[in-house]
Amino acid sequence: MRFIAFHLMPYRNLPADFEARYPSVWVNVPKSLYDPAEGHRLYHQYLDELEFAVDLGYDGIGVNEHHSNAYGLMPSPNLMGSILARKVRHSSKTALLVLGNSIALYNPPIRVAEEMAMLDVLSGGKFIGGFPVGTSMDTNYCYGVNPAExxxxxxxxxxxxxxxxKTEAPFAFNGKYTQLRYVNPWPRPMxxxxxxxxxxxGGSVETYDFAIKHNYSFSYLSFFGYRYAKKVMGPFWxxxxxxxxxxxPYRAGYAQLLCVSETDARAQTDYEQHVRYFFAKCLHIDPRHYEAPGYRTAATLRAGLRSQFEAAESATQLLKEGKLDWxxxxxxxxxxxxxxxxxxxxLIEAARELNTGNILLLNHIGSMPHHLTTKNLQIFAEEVMPQIRRADPFEKWNPSAYWPQKVLSERL
Amino acid sequence: MPQPTVREYVLPRDITITTLEAGRGEPLMFLHGAGGLTWDPFLDTLATNYRVYAPHLPGSGPSRGLENIRDLWDLVITYYDLLDALGVDSINLVGHSLGGMIACEMAAADPSRVQRLVALCPAGVFHENRPAPDLFALLPRERVEYITYDPQSELASSLLALPEEVDEKVEVLIDRLTTLQAAAKFLWPIPDKGLRRRMHRIKAPTLLIWGRQDRMIPPAYADDFKAGIPQAELVMLDKASHLVHLEQCAQCVELIGKFMSGTAPKSP
Structure with a gap:
């Protein structure tokens, strides 16, 4: 199993009545709620946390892209990646994961080839690039991409x-959406x-097939943990x-909110309010922007709508209503x-059930302050990771098709 | 209500358009709005005087080939292809909302193919300082409130009605979503694709009808069409929102009848 410390870089200071007063954490969240002085402090704390994860020997550190979003303050994850590459270059264990760039939003998309090659060269060949289709909020509503296209x-x-x-010589690209007479991105990746x-x-059949066909690793990035992830990972396999x-198992990964402390009881004392902040405020999304018409194909809709009607009570609904205790x-x-x-x-149980080798840990959650995040990162790295490595259910599998060689050599 | 004939036209570029057709008389084509096509009292009444052809927009209802239509210009050409398949050189066009925008584009791009043009609260114009609501970011109930004069009316409830049985319900919802998706292809993210720069090319006598209480495309937007289309008459109808042709059906049909026979009405 391989562990990535994954950061969303949320805004930690949304008002207590945020979800009652404002329509959404995304798309139309008022900019007046953001204090740049506080934002300055948060960015640097968050970067410190990810750099600390490199020192602790995590297999990867990860960031992602969102737009007009108060729980994901990285409209350009590559900027964060470039700062973190300075740290990662000194590590022999940790990869830099940008998961990823919503490639349909970059115009021309060759920009992604350029920037990711820069990150690969900067990090010393320890870079992993992610290509999400992107959420409807980010791509359709904030960036105006036509859902039909x-x-x-x-x-x-x-x-x-x-x-x-892959191509050595410059070439011409006559696409439907991008036409470039000269394609010749510099630098080339390391x-x-x-x-x-x-x-x-998410749960779309087209995406499973796309990842499998190209031998890319598929990651299910939900915030609802391993039991819920089974609904997606089952059909994926x-x-x-x-x-x-x-x-x-390295063909797949999943995201997990994770809180470790000295004892079970202490974990609740330490982290519960920050987890509640996350579910109540960070997932307060206006249903008007959940999904533009055409974001999901009719086939995917058919499955989704049916389960929506048939489920007696949806867990997300319970969460929203504050009906789930710790x-x-x-x-x-x-x-x-x-x-x-x-x-x-x-975690071992979850990874076994899902058959996922890449675990994207959300060690920072919602309003979690810096000292608790470092505690969470450190106890996990020092007291959980070594134990799991000794009892690794996926020991016989080779991750090398899905990970940079530079960070594998030491452990293999 | 008598049932119209369902016809299928196989067009170039792997596009198949299904039409509803009824009536006798001069040919008249109806282009529906973003909510999709149903044979309603408006079409039924028109069919007493005209031969009505009502195509489903590609990607909605049984019409296929949306993925082979790149943009609005491609769509306009598709509808010229449909006129060719019908064997019609020039036709009377009635378009509602999205359909009104497409009808205006057809009349501007090749004036020889449109005899008379009726645009019912057409889309195609947008003002940043007085924006029309975002059709694609409304809950279904809100959408109905925006497009109907009386949200408690039978018409309004019929727009939200769903079958009880789960499988049927899912199919009805998917049909609504795919229709909206097809409409969004030509309206996303803002329903202004430059029509104002082409309106002056429209040669056909034009009748604009607007619901005075239209909350989806505000009546103030009518001014752009009235000013931009050379031979345009504008009629505002009271007690009507965006579904003006259903909410004031008799008045609309009467206005269209007079307009078609050459006695163009003056705005009350």
């Missing part, structure tokens, strides 16, 4: 970027032919088998929390 744009941007990385590509996704791919959050797997032993057992 979004997937098509995404596929075309992908083909252009990969060809840009890894050959290019950095590993990861695909973060079914597709992998149907398409004749192996069951290498044990409820743990029982449903939204959060893995407790003593090092508890967290170790839950």
């Amino acid at each position: 979004m997937r098509d744009r995404y596929y075309e941007a992908h083909d252009l970027i990969i060809k840009g990385w 890894q050959t032919p290019h950095p590993p590509v990861w695909i973060p996704g 079914e597709r992998a088998q149907a398409l004749g791919a192996d069951m290498n 044990n409820g959050l743990l029982d449903r797997g939204f959060v893995i929390a407790g003593s090092p032993a508890t967290v170790r057992d839950r």
Whole structure:
């Protein structure tokens, strides 16, 4: 199993009545709520936390892209990546993961090939690049991409970027959305032919197939933990088998909110209010912007709508209404929390059930202050990670198709 | 209500358009709005005097090939292809909302193909300082409140009605979403694709009808069309919102009848 300290860089100071007073944390969240002086402090604390994770020997540190969003303050994750690359270059263990750039939003998308190659060179060949389709809030509502064209744009941007990385000589690209007479991105990446590509996704069959076909690692980035992730990872592995791919657990990853402390009881005392901040405020999203018409295909809609009607009570609804207590959050797997032993057992169980080798840990959650985040990062790295490595259920699997070689050599 | 004939036209570029057709008389084509096409009392009444052709927008209802239409210009060409398939050189066009915008574009791009033009609260114009609401960021109930004069009316409830049975309900919702998706292809993210710069090319006599209480495309937007289209008459109808042709059906049909016979009405 391999662990990535993953950061959303949320705004920690939303008012107590935020979810009652304001329509959403995204798209139309009022800018007056953001204090740049506080933002300055937060950015540097968050960067310190990720740099600390490098010192602690995490397998990766990760950032991602959101727009007009108070829980994800990285409209340009590559800027953060470039700062972090200065630290990662000194590490022999830690990869830099940008998960990722919403490639359909970059015009021309060759920009992604350029910037990710810069990050790969800066980090010393320890970079992993992510290509999300992107949420409807980010892509359709904030960046104006036509939902009817979004997937098509995404596929075309992908083909252009990969060809840009792989092709030696300049070439012409006559696409439907991008026409470039001269494609010749400098610099070239340090890894050959290019950095590993990861695909973060939700529950769409098209995305599973795309990742499997290209041998990219698929990551399910939900905030609802391992029990919920089964709904997606089950069908993902079914597709992998149907398409004749192996069951290498590093072909997949999932995100998990994680809170570790000295004891189970202490974990609740330390972290509960910050977890509640996250679910109540950071996930307060206006249903008007959940999904532009055409964001999901009819096939994916058909499955989703049916389960929506048939589910007696949706967990997210319970959360919104504040009806889940701490044990409820743990029982449903939204959060893995407790003593090092508890967290170790839950994580191994989760990884086994999902068959995911890449664990994207949200060690910073909601309003969690800097000192608690470093505590969470440190106890995990020192008291959980070594124990899991000794009992690694995926020991026999080789991650090298999905990870930079430079960070694998030491451990293998 | 008598049932119209359902016809399918296979057009170039792998596009198939299904139409509803009824009536006898001069040919008249109706282009529906973002809510999709149903054979309603407005079309039924028109069909007493005209041969009505009402195509489903590609990607909505049974019409196929949205992915082969790149943009609005491509769509306009698709509808010229449909006129060719119908064997019609020049036709009377009635368009509602999105359909009104497409009808205006067709009349501007090739004036020889449109005899008379009726645009019912057409889309196609946007003002940053008095923005029309975002059709694609409204809850279904809100959308109905924006487009109807009386949100408690039978018409309003019929727009929200869903079957009880889960499978049927899912299919109805998917049909609504795919229709909206097809509309969004030509309206996203702002329903202004430059029509104002082309309106002056429209040669056909034009009748604009607007609901005075239209909350979806505010009546003030009518001024742009009235000023930009050379031979345009504007009629505002009271007690009507964006579904003006259904809320004031009889008046609309009467106005269209007079307009078609050459006695263009003056705004009350």
